[in-house]
Amino acid sequence: MTDTPSREHRDFIRQRIDEDRKNGRFGGELRTRFPPEPNGYLHIGHAKSICLNFGLGQEYGTPVHLRFDDTNPEKENQEFVDSIQADIRWLGFDWGEHLYFASDNFDTLYEDAVALVKKGLAYVDELDAEQMAEYRGTIHSPGKDSPFRDRPVEENLELLEKMKRGEMDEGSAVLRAKIDMAHPNLNMRDPAMYRVRKVHHHRTGDTWSIYPMYDWAHGQCDSYEGITHSLCTLEFEHHRPLYDWFLENLGRHHPQQIEFARLNVNYTVLSKRKLLQLVEGEHVEGWSDPRMPTVSGMRRRGVPAASIRKFCEHIGVARFNAVHDLGLFENFIRDELNESAQRRMGVFDPVELVITDWPEGKVDMVDATNNPQDESAGKRTVPFTGTLLVEREDFREDAPRKWHRLAIGKEVRFRYGYYVTVNEVEKDAEGRVTRLLATHDPESRGGNTPDERKVRGTIHWVSKEHAVRCEALNYDRLFSVENPNEVPEPSADGCEPTWLDNLNPDSLVKGEVFAEPSVLDMPVGAAFQFERKGYYCADSVHSNVGAPVFNLTVRLRDSWAKIEKKLGGG
Ligand code: ATP
Ligand code: MG
Numbered sequence: 001m002t003d004t005p006s007r008e009h010r011d012f013i014r015q016r017i018d019e020d021r022k023n024g025r026f027g028g029e030l031r032t033r034f035p036p037e038p039n040g041y042l043h044i045g046h047a048k049s050i051c052l053n054f055g056l057g058q059e060y061g062t063p064v065h066l067r068f069d070d071t072n073p074e075k076e077n078q079e080f081v082d083s084i085q086a087d088i089r090w091l092g093f094d095w096g097e098h099l100y101f102a103s104d105n106f107d108t109l110y111e112d113a114v115a116l117v118k119k120g121l122a123y124v125d126e127l128d129a130e131q132m133a134e135y136r137g138t139i140h141s142p143g144k145d146s147p148f149r150d151r152p153v154e155e156n157l158e159l160l161e162k163m164k165r166g167e168m169d170e171g172s173a174v175l176r177a178k179i180d181m182a183h184p185n186l187n188m189r190d191p192a193m194y195r196v197r198k199v200h201h202h203r204t205g206d207t208w209s210i211y212p213m214y215d216w217a218h219g220q221c222d223s224y225e226g227i228t229h230s231l232c233t234l235e236f237e238h239h240r241p242l243y244d245w246f247l248e249n250l251g252r253h254h255p256q257q258i259e260f261a262r263l264n265v266n267y268t269v270l271s272k273r274k275l276l277q278l279v280e281g282e283h284v285e286g287w288s289d290p291r292m293p294t295v296s297g298m299r300r301r302g303v304p305a306a307s308i309r310k311f312c313e314h315i316g317v318a319r320f321n322a323v324h325d326l327g328l329f330e331n332f333i334r335d336e337l338n339e340s341a342q343r344r345m346g347v348f349d350p351v352e353l354v355i356t357d358w359p360e361g362k363v364d365m366v367d368a369t370n371n372p373q374d375e376s377a378g379k380r381t382v383p384f385t386g387t388l389l390v391e392r393e394d395f396r397e398d399a400p401r402k403w404h405r406l407a408i409g410k411e412v413r414f415r416y417g418y419y420v421t422v423n424e425v426e427k428d429a430e431g432r433v434t435r436l437l438a439t440h441d442p443e444s445r446g447g448n449t450p451d452e453r454k455v456r457g458t459i460h461w462v463s464k465e466h467a468v469r470c471e472a473l474n475y476d477r478l479f480s481v482e483n484p485n486e487v488p489e490p491s492a493d494g495c496e497p498t499w500l501d502n503l504n505p506d507s508l509v510k511g512e513v514f515a516e517p518s519v520l521d522m523p524v525g526a527a528f529q530f531e532r533k534g535y536y537c538a539d540s541v542h543s544n545v546g547a548p549v550f551n552l553t554v555r556l557r558d559s560w561a562k563i564e565k566k567l568g569g570g
Contacts, residue, residue: 026228033065038080040272041287041294042087048263051312054093066095073201087295124159142182166209219243223252230255233262260317267477268293291478302527302537302553307336342370345460346515346530350389353436358386368416384417385463404457413458419444460531467514471549480504527553
């Protein structure tokens, strides 16, 4: 991959790694990992972590582990495992042979727990959840010791064994580390290591009746795999002392944890719990809905993987949390597609234009450039005829100053076709334009004339008889407010609003497009530009052979809207 940061702009993580390598720490090795929990699909925030960890692997030529943190079986399943792998590959990264599951370590984790019990550093507690919360204290007050805290080692071993064999009820007992109930860091107040959960696990089946807590499994798995630099988001900073405590007391390899800020983007949510709610409440069409901030949603929408990598690289890693502008991400998508996407013509809101001096029945196949930014993309032919469709908005009866599109008496270039001048307008009883009558200059075929007279405007068109009528799914942002997590004020009728009330009711506007025939050849998921309108791709779910349905990837910036704004609404 070419889009890696230059050596001069080293962020604090890369500086730290360079320093450790120079000092021969971890034998000068680097080993990073990406540790998703298979309880949902990956989103753009995960993409940042993926680009960071796998990016480091590429820069330093070291393997990167993919480890599923599958310690919470109720919420996890194989569908999520599969989607996560597909998404990482699509983003352009590979873990090679280094695929791991926390559940592969359940035996080792248990043995380590037994070792801590034997050292007098863990105990089985039988306080109920409510009592346990009460004993924990608060940030301002110390907690107090559980009456079960000083059980003899033998009794703890026996009880832990009983928990494991499924002889204890859910909620009746937990294994806790014995650290310090007055510790200023609440994570150090005898955190739970195992709880009883009699549920089926998608990999270990019904073998286990106890499951490790995230904080017990996470640092341990990093250690077992020989991870050198464990990169995680800021909220884990206060868990680091706990991971260190476990590993020190077990005498195990000790990775260096480094925290960085989460990626946040406005007009969307990145909490997996909320994304799941959108899916389960059918507010969207599943995890891969093109409006979702998920990797699979973006892929289905036509967003190129490279634009996601470049966006993540641009944002870089920082130590403070910030919310990034969705518009910034869209610019990365446009920049990428401007370089790579093919062009096609399609008319979204058509009005008929008849060329009155066109030879009866003539079909002229004109050459069109597939991508002006990339000659190797070649050319195609498009049928030009005497009855065309053009965008209704491209014609103005009272043309304003600086208007270079269609107006009576104004010569305009029909892209790849001819110079055309509208002479007459036909309207219905309501005064709505029904047809434009025009003439053309036969000498201007291909878009130029021998006298090289100036024509400022160029518009797109399709031949009416050849046009393919397709459905267009025009997407907008999923939420109508910048921060959808902020619950709106209660309404006058006393209804209690939730964050779901921030959903944008117009996030999907169904429309249609009359497209040139060659759109039928566009591969599913590959974005192309409908010239002057926006980037679209054939949808992988709703398209049928010969009847594609097009997803809007991102709109082009509208140049006339900009001029109009400058002219003060003109
Ligand atoms: P959960 O609440 O389910 O734990 P999560 O978003 O933390 O949600 P994980 O599957 O645990 O999901 O995340 C895997 C990795 O991705 C973690 O290392 C986490 O730090 C990182 N990650 C998750 N969200 C973001 C984000 N918004 N920005 C950067 N990294 C993220
Ligand atoms: Mg997490």
